[in-house]
Amino acid sequence: MIKALLLLPENFSLILYDGYRPFQVQQFLFKSFSKQIAQLYPHFTEQEVVSETRKYVAFPSKDHAQFAPHLTGGAIDLTLGDLEGNALNLGSAFDEISGKSATRYFEQQPEEDWEACVHRRLLYNCMTMVGFTNYSEEWWHYDFNNVSWARRVGAQEASYGAVEAIIQDNNIKEFRFL
Ligand SMILES: C[C@@H](N)C(=O)N[C@H](C)C(=O)O
Numbered sequence: 001m002i003k004a005l006l007l008l009p010e011n012f013s014l015i016l017y018d019g020y021r022p023f024q025v026q027q028f029l030f031k032s033f034s035k036q037i038a039q040l041y042p043h044f045t046e047q048e049v050v051s052e053t054r055k056y057v058a059f060p061s062k063d064h065a066q067f068a069p070h071l072t073g074g075a076i077d078l079t080l081g082d083l084e085g086n087a088l089n090l091g092s093a094f095d096e097i098s099g100k101s102a103t104r105y106f107e108q109q110p111e112e113d114w115e116a117c118v119h120r121r122l123l124y125n126c127m128t129m130v131g132f133t134n135y136s137e138e139w140w141h142y143d144f145n146n147v148s149w150a151r152r153v154g155a156q157e158a159s160y161g162a163v164e165a166i167i168q169d170n171n172i173k174e175f176r177f178l
Pocket residue numbers: 018029055056057058068069070075077095135138141
């Protein structure tokens with residue numbers, strides 16, 4: 001991330017929203033997004049709700065072939081900021097359930113928000129130039145050396161597997177590699 005930051009023009013910063021996430025947090029997010037999606041699209045079947053939810057939150061899987069990327073610590077959610085740490089306009093809110101969250105959304109209609117289009121390109125370019133890959137449904141999600149990254153770059157192996165953490169009083173008490 002430091003390498004990515006150094007590629008940005010001087011007046012920009014990177015704001016980190018999320019990195020490593022324990023399994024229980026992934027489960028909580030999956031349930032909470034499912035609920036929101038069921039409310040947003042009341043005509044959806046249960047299966048459609050699950051499939052739409054999977055667009056915005058990885059299924060909380062401990063299966064080695066499809067670890068939820070944030071369980072590995074190799075996934076980060078971030079945005080561009082100014083030097084005071086204020087988030088810049090990237091065209092949608094972080095975690096917004098809408099087509100506008102797809103990274104390429106403004107490439108198809110840049111006139112809708114030129115500023116957001118340019119900021120997304122800036123974030124994408126600084127992150128991918130140092131080896132991260134982007135999840136195409138979310139402009140804020142980048143992976144490095146986990147299973148999602150390996151699939152995108154065609155690597156046979158990924159260095160970061162999942163880590164299970166025992167959380168107590170909001171602190172990591174113990175952890176083990178899965
Ligand atoms: C919930 C959202 N910020 C997120 O992290 N989504 C991706 C797809 C994930 O859960 O890995």
